[in-house]
Amino acid sequence: MSNIHIRTRFAPSPTGFLHVGGLRTALYNYLFAKQNGGKFILRIEDTDRARLVEGAEENIIETLRTFGLDFDEGPIKQSEHLKRYKELAEELIQKGVAYEDAGAVRFKMPKGGVTKFIDIIHGEIEIENKTQEDFIILKSDGFPTYNLAHLVDDHDMEITHVIRGDEFISSMPKYIALHGAFGWELPQYAHLPLILGKNRAKLSKREGEVAVKDFLDDGYFKEAILNFVALLGWHPSKSDKEIFTLEELIKEFKLEDVQKAGAIFDTAKLDWMNSEYIRQKSPRELLAYLKDAGCPFGRPASKSGDLEKIIALEQPRLKKLSELLEKTDYFFREPEYEAVLLEWKNMDNNQIKNSLELSAELLKAVSDKDFTKENLEKIFLERAKDFKDRGELLWPLRVALTGRKASPGPFEIMEILEKEKSISRVQNAINMLK
């Protein structure tokens, strides 16, 4: 295969925001073009006027940019080529292979025989022509159907490889017959497997049947989404490697290794992948990412150093950055909770109060300068020895600080809250028990 001529295209219909399946198609087209030194082209298939959605085209372009899938040519819009489709439809009428039917133009599908073709992913495919009917190529509104428009453009744009979803396989006899009628050479085809939900059924809204933008807004990293999408139907044949940058994918992706069977969209895997990316970054990078995303993390007056410390506390357990807001809200406002949460095992109210009063006393004795995680830990663990178990001292304290059943430990939290706020929260808890 001579590399210089390879041209692929991503040809979405602007009928909605870009979904995971569309992103995968775009990615595979991009990877294949780039690894062969070819061109990746964006074509907007806007011929179905009734289904156009405002903002969809902008969203598609913006999403491709976000993921670094820069196109070399385009966007080319089909609505700008109406004359060309019309002329070609007329040419087919002249040739006697198409006819007018109530204002629309239909192509006469050969009735007998089989259509055979090679698909890069599926190998040889045979489909009986009798499965097809005569089909509309130009509608009465003067717009072409997908069946005509896509292959005219693939021809005119000198597309060498058509990489698209499986759902088009069953119509291949139509496309091959049309190519034959025009006397055009076929491009090569690679049909990508369906993306299925966890139960092998159609994707649901909770899974990938959601705009890519929603995943981004939900706090998934673009690198994680792209990495995850790359593995929806492909993985390296000789290794178990799962974490890939776009550059690595360009090198390692192989179109012929794409699987035939449906690819399962596993949200748990996306979460895992995202948490891998979260752990790879420094708290500073994560903070910058949140700011860029316009995420309202922290307060206007919060010091970045504090925010980085807060991020570092949660970073090991985060699946999505967006969880950070909810998980750390107690740093930014007074916690709200029921007094029963202060109870550790079978402690009664008096014991809890005594425990908290001791905590307040211990905290008051520490100077601002010494109010560090290490120091606090030393002081409290020493005193905790006087209790039946250390939870009796540390649980009520931690709940007083956070209002939560689960959180990081009290010492790192107090270092960030600082002395005054730590003591006032302990005092508030004591007051709740009065």
Ligand code: GLU
């Ligand atoms: N507009 C079609 C779609 O969005 C494109 C299919 C193709 O790539 O040929 O499904």
